[in-house]
Amino acid sequence: MNERAKELFSRGLTQLGLQLTSAELGKFYLLAAELAKWSRKINLTAIRGDEDIVVKHFLDSLTLLRVIGSKGALLDIGSGGGFPALPVKIVRHDLHVVSVDAVEKKIIFQRHAARLLGLHHFDALHVRGEELAGTYAGHFDWAVSRAFSDIPTFARMALPLVKGTGKIVAMKGRGGKDEVHAAERPLADLGLRVDEVVEFPLPISGDARALVIIERL
Numbered sequence: 001m002n003e004r005a006k007e008l009f010s011r012g013l014t015q016l017g018l019q020l021t022s023a024e025l026g027k028f029y030l031l032a033a034e035l036a037k038w039s040r041k042i043n044l045t046a047i048r049g050d051e052d053i054v055v056k057h058f059l060d061s062l063t064l065l066r067v068i069g070s071k072g073a074l075l076d077i078g079s080g081g082g083f084p085a086l087p088v089k090i091v092r093h094d095l096h097v098v099s100v101d102a103v104e105k106k107i108i109f110q111r112h113a114a115r116l117l118g119l120h121h122f123d124a125l126h127v128r129g130e131e132l133a134g135t136y137a138g139h140f141d142w143a144v145s146r147a148f149s150d151i152p153t154f155a156r157m158a159l160p161l162v163k164g165t166g167k168i169v170a171m172k173g174r175g176g177k178d179e180v181h182a183a184e185r186p187l188a189d190l191g192l193r194v195d196e197v198v199e200f201p202l203p204i205s206g207d208a209r210a211l212v213i214i215e216r217l
């Protein structure tokens, strides 16, 4: 990762109130290098360049730490190149993270990255979210997604997979709040409601972000 990107990362982490160890920082640098290397060969993510990776992948993924705990099981549906799953796992060592995507090459990358970074209890599965209920019914404390689908579609998929007290968290950008209004009725039909919408600017870029937290009625 170039020096400017490292400096942006450090400033962004401060804005998020996070202090990473040098070992954790090293894992992010390694992940950025692998993403760049693999992205030259396969279509892993549209976000390229060290600065964009730092802001739009690493810092954006880490905003999730505002609303998830440090222990338990977290599912990321449609994680693509591993976002938010990989950054969250690097910092929250004790979480069991299951990261799923329908595209195999993306999962192969995530498994490679997890091995290289020495991440334990990180399972990357090549499977569609709809197919998880047989193995993971009622298993997760959090089901999260970023840039995956509209809120009701994601919530319908996540509902059978979270515990009774589990939370479903949709990571949204500008317009998140409008999407919430439109989702209230379909969520109620599923026996769900929006518990909270946490709005904030993304560090460095200032772009609008919202974490939509959904729970059972």
Ligand SMILES: C[S@@+](CC[C@H](N)C(=O)[O-])C[C@H]1O[C@@H](n2cnc3c(N)ncnc32)[C@H](O)[C@@H]1O
Binding pocket: 045, 077, 078, 079, 080, 081, 082, 083, 084, 100, 101, 102, 103, 106, 127, 128, 129, 130, 145, 146, 147, 148
């Ligand atoms: C726009 S990408 C977002 C990737 C990542 N979450 C991010 O923010 O960088 C959406 C991903 O969802 C995956 N996907 C779409 N439908 C899916 C499904 N039903 N189950 C699992 N993954 C799915 C796609 O393969 C793609 O990698």
